[in-house]
Structures are given as structure tokens and as C-alpha cells.
Amino acid sequence: MPQNPYLNVLVTVALTVLFIIVSSYGLGYLARYIARLFGSSPKKQENTFAGYFFAAPWIVGFLIFVVIPLGFSLYWSFTNYRIASGEPTVWVGAQNYQTILFEDDSFRASLINTLYLTVIGLPLQIGVALFLAVLLNQQLRGERIFRMSFYLPVILGFNTAVLLCWRLMLNTGTGIINQIIRSISTAFPPFNWLNRVVIYIQEVSAAFFLGLNTGKYNLLLKVIEAGFPAENRVPLWVQSPLWTKMSVVLLMVWGCGAMMLIFLAGLNNIPKELHEAAEVDGANPWQRFWKISFPLLTPYIFYNLVVGMISALQIFEPIFVLYRDNQPIVSSTISMVYYLWQKSFSHFEIGYGSAISWIVLVIILIITVIQFRLQDRWVTYDIY
Amino acid sequence: MKKYFPIIKSVVLYTVLTGATVLMSFPLFWMISSSLKTVQETNSPGVVWIPQNPTLEAYTAIFQNQDFLRSYFNSVFYVTLALVGTLISIAAVAYAFSRVDWPGRNVVFFLMLSTMMIPPQALIVPQYVFFNKLDWIGTFNPLIVPGYFAGGAAMIFLLRQAMSQIPKELDESAFVDGANHIQIWWEIILPLVKAPMATIATFLFVGLWNSLLTPLMYLQTVDLYTLPVYVSTLYNINQTVQPWPTIMTAAVLTTAPLIVVFFFAQRYILESVVVSGLKG
Numbered sequence: 001m002p003q004n005p006y007l008n009v010l011v012t013v014a015l016t017v018l019f020i021i022v023s024s025y026g027l028g029y030l031a032r033y034i035a036r037l038f039g040s041s042p043k044k045q046e047n048t049f050a051g052y053f054f055a056a057p058w059i060v061g062f063l064i065f066v067v068i069p070l071g072f073s074l075y076w077s078f079t080n081y082r083i084a085s086g087e088p089t090v091w092v093g094a095q096n097y098q099t100i101l102f103e104d105d106s107f108r109a110s111l112i113n114t115l116y117l118t119v120i121g122l123p124l125q126i127g128v129a130l131f132l133a134v135l136l137n138q139q140l141r142g143e144r145i146f147r148m149s150f151y152l153p154v155i156l157g158f159n160t161a162v163l164l165c166w167r168l169m170l171n172t173g174t175g176i177i178n179q180i181i182r183s184i185s186t187a188f189p190p191f192n193w194l195n196r197v198v199i200y201i202q203e204v205s206a207a208f209f210l211g212l213n214t215g216k217y218n219l220l221l222k223v224i225e226a227g228f229p230a231e232n233r234v235p236l237w238v239q240s241p242l243w244t245k246m247s248v249v250l251l252m253v254w255g256c257g258a259m260m261l262i263f264l265a266g267l268n269n270i271p272k273e274l275h276e277a278a279e280v281d282g283a284n285p286w287q288r289f290w291k292i293s294f295p296l297l298t299p300y301i302f303y304n305l306v307v308g309m310i311s312a313l314q315i316f317e318p319i320f321v322l323y324r325d326n327q328p329i330v331s332s333t334i335s336m337v338y339y340l341w342q343k344s345f346s347h348f349e350i351g352y353g354s355a356i357s358w359i360v361l362v363i364i365l366i367i368t369v370i371q372f373r374l375q376d377r378w379v380t381y382d383i384y
Numbered sequence: 385m386k387k388y389f390p391i392i393k394s395v396v397l398y399t400v401l402t403g404a405t406v407l408m409s410f411p412l413f414w415m416i417s418s419s420l421k422t423v424q425e426t427n428s429p430g431v432v433w434i435p436q437n438p439t440l441e442a443y444t445a446i447f448q449n450q451d452f453l454r455s456y457f458n459s460v461f462y463v464t465l466a467l468v469g470t471l472i473s474i475a476a477v478a479y480a481f482s483r484v485d486w487p488g489r490n491v492v493f494f495l496m497l498s499t500m501m502i503p504p505q506a507l508i509v510p511q512y513v514f515f516n517k518l519d520w521i522g523t524f525n526p527l528i529v530p531g532y533f534a535g536g537a538a539m540i541f542l543l544r545q546a547m548s549q550i551p552k553e554l555d556e557s558a559f560v561d562g563a564n565h566i567q568i569w570w571e572i573i574l575p576l577v578k579a580p581m582a583t584i585a586t587f588l589f590v591g592l593w594n595s596l597l598t599p600l601m602y603l604q605t606v607d608l609y610t611l612p613v614y615v616s617t618l619y620n621i622n623q624t625v626q627p628w629p630t631i632m633t634a635a636v637l638t639t640a641p642l643i644v645v646f647f648f649a650q651r652y653i654l655e656s657v658v659v660s661g662l663k664g
């Protein structure tokens with residue numbers, strides 16, 4: 001292999017392409033041979049060849065990059081395999097799973113943090129997305145520009161560069177967000193009250209969730225004892241374990257554009273006649289939203305909820321960029337995937353990491369199955 | 385009184401929407417504004433909305449920073465290489481699922497759809513071991529090669545839907561004229577699905593350009609870092625004063641391609657998100 005990294009890749013890529021072409025022809029000929037054995041017509045044999053020939057990249061890739069890795073990781077999850085250690089790999093049975101599920105505090109923290117994002121973050125995110133979608137659905141001029149600007153955060157989303165900008169803005173002392181909160185608070189007293197109420201609620205709930213993490217509720221008692229926040233309090237964003245998850249929620253709300261598009265599609269599917277009929281009967285817009293649009297949007301809300309939950313398990317970049325160098329607070333916001341990465345690649349405990357991967361996989365499968373089961377019960381699909 | 389309602393309504397609507405737009409785009413504004421400031425201004429306790437004397441110092445400095453320029457080149461290089469292979473292989477597989485009738489198609493298609501439920505991160509540990517065995521750690525290979533095997537079930541699905549809508553008679557008459565499947569795929573079908581291909585290319589580009597986890601795992605030396613990895617090293621807790629103008633300049637230059645691509649592709653994206661999103 002050439003030493004130059006760029007040349008090295010180009011050679012590997014050329015070999016990969018060659019491998020794919022060879023395996024495509026191989027799979028195609030094999031399939032045609034089998035079809036001939038079964039006595040298919042020449043036309044059908046030709047189609048069998050073409051089908052497997054064109055689908056081969058995916059089939060081969062599925063075997064190499066999905067099936068085999070999953071098989072190996074299932075096996076390793078029952079061992080104490082570690083890269084870089086000289087010790088022989090030992091079969092340990094279900095011990096990894098037992099440790100993760102019942103003894104591992106960090107795993108428990110990641111589960112509870114996901115719960116926080118689901119219970120507190122997702123309703124906010126879905127609410128804002130729905131609100132924006134309803135506004136955009138009024139057939140305004142310039143709707144496209146608004147739609148673009150609401151979707152742009154999804155594109156920029158979790159790029160490190162954009163997250164660093166958030167870090168600058170979320171700085172507790174000099175960050176622009178707290179500066180704005182401070183100046184509005186001084187100029188307009190009701191906002192000051194609102195700000196303090198929000199801070200209080202947020203800190204109590206965050207302390208409660210942190211208590212769930214450790215099983216000790218000292219922090220919650222301390223927050224309640226400290227009482228209502230003082231007049232000059234501002235959110236602590238990336239500085240305090242009480243606020244780290246809220247910063248992630250802020251990022252989630254900022255990136256609600258994808259959910260908004262799904263709601264827009266849902267709103268478009270609602271027959272106009274329903275609204276017209278209700279209007280004739282004297283329903284005001286507020287009633288029409290809650291009695292017509294909202295029930296018909298439940299499938300979309302449900303879909304967003306499930307997708308949002310699954311992505312909350314997978315949050316990685318915001319935690320890495322905002323908190324990685326502040327070890328004491330990482331555990332207050334750690335996600336399952338971040339924990340998986342930390343465990344597997346800082347200590348190279350492959351066996352343990354594999355067990356975490358399988359647990360993440362199973363949790364996501366369970367959520368998906370529950371989605372399919374429940375959607376019939378919760379959700380209004382039919383109008384007529 | 386009643387006749388003023390529509391006017392009041394649209395005034396309120398526009399005000400709220402404009403407010404939301406300002407909030408949503410504020411991080412971008414702040415990024416650009418901060419990149420033009422001095423270090424003192426970015427760390428000062430007072431609000432500096434727009435710098436008093438905008439300075440391009442950070443920009444001239446970053447264009448002389450070899451590490452930054454190299455990471456920019458690395459990103460462009462790896463994204464281009466990965467994008468081309470992924471796009472072509474996805475187009476081939478989507479053709480198999482939409483235009484060819486072969487035994488086992490439904491089974492394979494169902495398998496492909498069910499891989500959408502597997503979170504990619506559940507595979508990183510065994511894949512890392514696999515690439516370690518191949519001695520690929522510290523090269524770009526692990527970031528590029530998997531894509532060549534039609535990575536991305538949702539994208540295949542999106543393209544398959546588009547290809548299914550092309551009338552069947554088109555390929556049949558081409559067959560009669562003696563064309564084979566590869567010719568039909570490349571010369572007839574692909575030109576007809578340019579718009580969905582552009583959408584998919586945009587999604588792939590955004591995903592690759594923003595990707596942090598895998599580059600972080602596989603590129604272990606600074607001369608291989610892609611932009612997200614390099615930019616994340618600019619912020620360092622051990623520095624007492626963060627060089628915010630430099631970081632934000634790097635951020636502006638990192639996000640610029642995303643914004644340009646989004647601007648040109650937004651028409652396709654905003655429509656197709658809905659289609660692909662709901663079937664997932």
C-alpha cells in the first residue's frame with residue numbers, strides 16, 4: 001500500500017469497485033444458474049441475472065457490514081474481549097449484560113437522560129414544530145422563505161462548527177443568550193418573573209432526574225431549600241449539571257424543522273371541506289384546530305414522538321462538543337450512544353461495548369414494535 | 385370592524401413568522417458577526433452586536449493555518465469520493481428493486497427496509513474491530529468504502545419510489561431495440577430521476593460533511609482530520625481565553641458549503657423529506 005494517505009485511499013477504492021463488479025457478476029451468474037436448474041424461461045433467467053447483478057452491492061454490503069458484525073458483536077458481548085490487551089478472551093456468559101443493566105451507573109444515567117429528553121424535550125420540540133407548521137399552513141406569500149429558514153437548522157444541525165457557535169452563545173457570563181435575558185429582565189419586570197419561574201421549574205425537574213440517576217435526592221432537596229431564584233439569576237446552560245440537558249433541549253427545539261415538514265404534510269392532507277363545514281356551524285379557529293386538525297394530526301405527532309425518542313438515544317455531537325472536556329458534568333447529559341463510544345473507544349472494552357450496542361438495538365426495536373402496536377389505539381387514521 | 389380581521393390576522397402572522405425566522409437564523413448571524421470581532425470583543429461582558437471595527441484578521445490568519453487548510457481539503461476529498469460511490473451504488477440497487485422482476489425481490493426488499501431500524505452506532509464496535517484487522521485505522525478507507533455497498537436504506541427507498549413511477553413501456557421498447565439492462569439503467573432510467581438523485585446527493589453530502597463520530601474513531605492523526613474533527617480541537621478548555629474569532633471564522637467556512645448546497649437543493653429537499661420521512 002502506498003504511504004501517501006490520499007493515494008492509499010484511491011487504490012483501495014479502485015480495488016473495492018473491482019470487488020463489487022466481480023461479486024455482482026458472480027452473484028448474477030449464480031442466480032441465473034439456479035434459475036436454470038429450476039427450469040425458468042430464458043426471459044426469467046435474464047431477469048434473475050439482472051436483479052441479483054444490480055442488487056449485489058447492497059446484498060454483499062449487508063453481509064459484510066451488517067450481518068457479520070452483528071454476529072461477532074453478539075458473540076463478543078458474552079466475552080471480556082479487549083483490543084490492545086494481551087490477555088486471552090474469556091467467555092463470561094451474561095455477565096456484561098447483568099453489569100450494564102443492574103450495576104452500571106453511567107448506563108442508568110444515559111437511560112434516564114433519554115427519559116428526560118423524551119418527557120421534557122420532545123413535547124417542547126413537537127409543540128414548536130406544530131406551531132410553526134400551523135402558521136405556515138395559512139397560505140401566506142413568502143411561505144417558502146420561512147419554510148427554508150426553519151429547515152436550515154436541520155441541515156446545519158449537529159455540525160461541530162455550529163455547535164461551537166452555540167457554545168459561545170450559551171456561555172453563562174458573557175454569552176449573548178444570557179445577555180439578552182438579563183437586559184429584557186431589567187427593562188420589563190414581568191419577564192424577570194417569568195424567567196425566574198422557568199428557572200425554578202427547570203432546576204427542580206432537572207434535580208429530580210439527577211436524583212433518579214444516583215438514587216440520592218440531596219440535590220433536589222438543596223434546590224428546593226434554596227427557594228425561588230433571586231432576581232439576578234440567569235440560566236447556567238453549559239456550566240451546571242442542572243442545565244446541561246436543557247441546553248440539548250434548546251438545540252432540539254432549534255432543529256425542529258424536520259418535524260415541522262411532517263406536520264405540514266399532515267395539515268395538507270386534511271380535507272378543506274371539514275374546516276369549511278365547521279366554519280359554517282360557527283366554530284372559531286381555536287375550536288377548529290383542537291376539534292379537527294389536532295385529532296387528524298395524531299398519527300404525525302405519534303410518528304415524530306417515536307422518531308424523536310430514537311434520536312434522543314443517539315445524540316452524540318452536542319455532548320461531545322459542549323461537554324467533552326468538562327468531565328464532571330458529562331454524566332448529567334450522557335446519551336446511550338455517547339456512553340457506547342466512551343466505553344468502547346477510550347478503554348477499548350469491545351466485549352462490554354458490544355453488549356451496550358445490543359441493548360441499544362433491542363431498545364430501539366422495542367420502541368418500534370410498541371409504535372406499531374399502539375398506533376391503532378391512540379391514533380385517528382380514518383375520517384369517514 | 386369585521387372587514388379588518390384579515391388584515392390584522394396577516395399582520396400578526398407575519399410578525400410571529402418573522403420573529404421565529406430571526407430566532408432560528410440568529411446563530412448564523414452571531415457566527416458571522418463573531419468572526420469579524422477581536423478576541424477582546426468576543427469575551428467582553430457587554431453585548432457587541434456588530435463589531436465596531438470589523439476585522440478580517442481571523443480570516444487572513446486561518447488561510448495561513450496549514451492544519452485548517454489540510455482538514456478542509458481532507459473533507460472535500462473524502463466527501464467527494466464517498467458521495468460518488470454511494471450515489472452510483474444506490475442508483476443500481478434502486479433499479480433492481482423497481483425495474484427488474486426477479487425471484488426473491490420482495491424478501492430482499494423487506495430485509496433492506498428492516499435495516500432502517502438498526503441504528504448505525506450499534507455496528508461501530510464490530511466494524512472498528514474489522515477495520516482494525518484490515519489495518520485500516522488511521523486511513524480514510526473506513527469512512528469511504530462502506531458507502532460503496534449502497535449505504536443508506538432510506539435513500540434506496542426514496543429512489544426506488546421515484547423509479548417505480550416511470551412507465552414500464554419505456555424499458556420494454558428499449559429491450560426490443562436490443563438494449564441490455566446496464567444500458568437501460570444508465571441511459572434511460574437515470575436521466576429521468578435526476579431530481580431525486582439530486583435530493584439524495586444533498587442528503588448524503590450533508591451527512592458526510594457533518595459526520596463526526598466515525599472520523600473521530602478512524603482518523604487518528606491531525607494530518608488526516610476532517611473539518612468537524614479539526615474544528616472541535618480549536619476549542620480547548622485549557623486555554624484561559626478562547627480564540628473565538630478564529631473558531632467562528634472556521635465555523636463560517638465550514639458551514640458555507642452546506643448553506644450553498646441547501647440553497648440550490650431546497651426545492652427538492654423540502655418536498656421529499658415528507659415522502660421519505662413518513663415511510664420510515
